[in-house]
Amino acid sequence: MKQIPAILALTILVVMAGGPPALAVEPDEVLANPVLEGRARAISTELRCVVCQNQSIDDSDADIARDLRLLVRERLVAGDNDEEVVDYIVARYGDFVLLRPPFQPNTLALWLGPPLMAVIIATLSVLFYQTYQRRRRAGTGPEPLSPSDRAELDALVERIASTNPPSPSSVPRSRFRAEIEEGLKPPPDPDDELPGADESSDNDTHAGNADTQRQT
Secondary structure (H helix, E strand, O other), rough: HHHHHHHHHHHHHHHHHOOOOOOOHHHHHHOOOOHHHHHHHHHHHOOEOOOOOOOEOOOOOOOOHHHHHHHHHHHHOOOOHHHHHHHHHHHHHOOOHHHOOOOOOHHHHHHHHHHHHHHHHHHHHHHHHHHHHHHHHHHHHOOOOOHHHHHHHHHHHHHHHHHOOOOHHHOOOHHHHHHHHHHHHOOOOOOOOOOOHHHHHHHHHHHHHHHHHOOO
């Protein structure tokens, strides 16, 4: 139920956006000659309001837009054709006053400005989103220690460091530790003869000779 007002408001905005623009031309601006008035309206739709966001003087309620509309009608009443009226306005305000300025070196900013702004805004949006995601992922980790916890941890570390740790030889070895240490020792080299092996071999030789002499 809470979504109904939001949907209704969105629908109203869409309808208002899709409807015709508000009529900015005041009744006292309209020329008595319908032909001249039609030409004035057509010219006004091609001229930019210099203080508005990409809006024609025919749709703008700004004071400068009203002054330009009156100037257009004055030039038409004076006998200028449409091109002369536009040239007169451009001579006073520059090519920026045209909603569709000619593509030339001095109007590159007008042509390339909106696409560049769109690219910049998109890039900043992506960077902002990535920064937000990194901060969000960082926020899911462990919470930082409070000052009291950090002080307690530092005191514990200092207390442990101040005590003399026992030497490794004085610590009794567990059965598992002894087995691990024995397993880490290298196997005996078969080339190395065991102590007393030569003496045992000599004794066996003398015993064999004695048995042979008794048999003879």
